[in-house]
Amino acid sequence: MDVVKNKQNFSTSTSSIIKQLTNDNTDITYVPYSSELQLPGIMSLIENDLSEPYSIYTYRYFINNWPNLCFMAMDQGTCIGVIICKLDRHRDALRGYIAMLAVKKEYRKRKIGTTLVKIVINAMKLQNADEIVLETEYTNLGALSLYHNLGFIRDKRLYRYYLNGVDAFRLKLFCKGEIPIVEESQRVTGEKANG
């Protein structure tokens, strides 16, 4: 049995990213997660939004393990947007995973979700992530276009991924450039380029 204490890593680099990304949006502030006291606000925001109800342990799994990959968008004292992530090994890659993203209805269409995602992309890149993935319902056009505009590709389709029987897409962003190939490609003879 193990007791996990609330880690409070707040790297200065992350705070500078936040500043960089959000200097034009004055009324909304972006803060990293800092205490379990913020959890009820986060949970009520997400529960309103997602089709799958999560138990508090799901939140704790992510937030207690990767507190520095959870960010909130605040309007004064109220949490109106949140992103919850993790980052660990997947096969031979260091894979970032966006578990939850939610923005309160009245605050949508203001790029708050996009900003939250950009903050974590940068935070994950600083931690040397190779790729960032997430799943979203194939019918969730809002999310699909948000991630598409940031350069995520639809890597896989997951059949009946959600319990309501809806397909999902696995979206993926590559953080590292082309992995060098040893052999230089050669044109196959007779390949008709203009046929």
Added chain:
Amino acid sequence: MTSPSDLPSKDDLVKKTQVALSKLNLTVDQTEESTEHSNSLLLPQYKDITKFLDEATDEFEIGQLVHLESFGLYDAMSSIEIMDPKMDSGMILDSDLNKPPFNLRARLKPKEVLGIIDHLFNCEMTWHSGHSLSQTIFTCMYFHHVSELNQELFINDPNDDSTDSDSPIEFVILVLKSYVFGTIKCCHLVWDEMTKGNVYEEEDFSTNKYGISMYENFPDSQCIKLIEDAETWMEQHGCKWIREKGQHDCENVIRAILSRLHLRKSFLLVLMHMSQSRCQQYLQAQRHLNTSMQLLNGIKEGANVSLSLGVDVSGAFDPLINRKLVSQTPPRPIRLLTMQESINEMMNMLKSINATCEIINYKSATSLMNFLVYHASQQPSPCAFSRSILQSTICTENRILGKMSMFQLIKDSVTELTNPPYIYFASKIDIATSPKDDLIDENKSEISKLVHNFVDSTVKPLTDLYRILCHNRSRQRRNMCKVLTDWDLLQEEAEHIDTKLQSLTNEEPLITEEGPSYSFHLSSWVYHRKLVLLEDILFLGFELDLYGTHEYMMIYWYIDYLLGVHYQHLERTHMHVTENKKSKKQQENLRLAPPPTSTVSLLVSQRLMIIAKQDICRGIHRTISALRKTGHAIFPRLEFDDESTRFWHRFRMYRTLGSPTILSYKDFKDMTQFDNITAMDLFNVSLQNFQAARSSIEKLLAMKPSELRMDFCHADFTKELQAMLRVCIANIVSLHKIIEECKENEIVTSHKQQKQKQRQKNKKSLTSSSVTPSSSSIQTQKLTSLRKDNKVANFEFKYHPWYPVITLK
């Protein structure tokens, strides 16, 4: 905020938790047990440990979490919060207390029986569509009590104050009972099939029985007898009683009940015959399949009257029964299929099973493969049960269609494409009875050994491929990516074997411009199959909507390349097959097969199909190239996106393969730049590509099913060709329109340009030092002027999921 030092130490907490847990006694006190619950079915026992938990967690600070070292995401997601009604199935809800009581002894009216029958049917089909038993079939209270539905139930009932005018109990103890039993038996046979592991549990289907019996000991045959008894009683007594009641819709009620009983019986018979080993009773199954489809059609046609006849019975279904079952994850509310949807679901299933019964009349390995390819692409996609049945039919215990060996299948498959010398796959007896010549004999047995090695290595990749084609569409693509390496290795091995066979058979190479060329019969077949995989992986990406519009050009360009390689490969194979006809002297010794007309026609059709696909893909990516020049297909730069990185990842699964050569991002850029070609020229060559594709497709449409080896799927094949034809025609029409518009624009532009040039000339003459505008600036000028129409390229996959129609909108 609490600083870590204020918190109780880790060791301290762990120790306290351990002590507390050791004091926890979870045995339920027998005296507390309530025995008087009317709804005690399946109900677990509970003990209140609130006080214990409160005490144990007293010293915890906010933010602290006690967990096992192994606590992972799955544990977190399947955990529940006690006293949250959404998750805690042990909580007594208001709805539990107000639940309508279920009375097993109720004498049901015919319409009520009909209501239960239809609801149960909806549950059954919803289960088939992928939901759990606990939220579908198991919600039926009559399911759990079906064996109690006997005469005694009513005779000994002190509360039964029925009069003669009440419904006869036979509506319950015969009609309803036999129908419910029939349904249970059907579900059980389906369950048996689904637990073979052919499809993805929880994704395609859910087989968890939560420990509930499906009356496994009640024989299917007895169930058929029971349904027949019910049918007889209905015809002799039930119908009469309903008519005597004389309601206006009595004939509809009678017809509805009888048709449902008949359908249940014949569906059960279908499943019973299908479940026999080695596909032995498929013929009988087909007879009942036809009856089932007719009955189902009858129900469907009379839908407007018969579907609204049923009446709900309070308490007969308990949608919350899953709360009483032990489950891994808290249930989410589901929507049952409607009657109409259930009928469609069943109809699709019956059609699919029927098609499966057809294929045991084996024609050729290629036609079997083609059947699977078209079955796999059906929309709506075939249900999980029919996909499982198909897999079992194709291959169970290395037996194909219940009768054939893998050896025979592989032999046919290779022979149909590359027509190797007869001796390759000759049976051992053939070899043994050949004229005595030790040298030849030794040779022959060596050949046979090598070919058997090849067959042994092919069994797994080939059966995997058959299985993949029976998966759901998303899994098909994912698994195709996974088996690529196996096929690549198989090709390498086959090439080695081919080389050895060359010398053993003294094969004389064909002399071509590029030097001597050997036939490579085995590896040619493998390469062909591998190339189909490579192409389909990319094509399926379109069907599954995996690509953004900005990626289309790259993907079609790559498929174009693969198809080109494939075409050449088949051209080569074709050459060897036809050249072999002029049999050489030594080959005559090896008993050459008769002129392979079927192989030739197959190769002709395959090549036509490939060239048609290639022309379409080429037409598409060139049209996009042209539209980039005109500015109609300019995609905004996406943050964090890098095209070369994306190129690398999109084709990464091809990188490790021995062949074909992987193309690089630089190749892509170089070959799609078209700097010296105008947009207009590109539109015109695209037009030619679509026209060429059109004529190839028309040639294919004129071929016979047997020449194409489309024996089991010629209708689907024709449908696909027609869809491709529509794609070509629509793109031709669209391109003509685009060309027209561009011409008009160009006239305007060139007019303007001339004016501009004139002005510049004037300027130039004034200041001789001024720089002439570069060609690129003219380019952009032209671009913007062409874009004056404010239109953008629009891609619609309206005829075929793989090929769009490109228009300007």
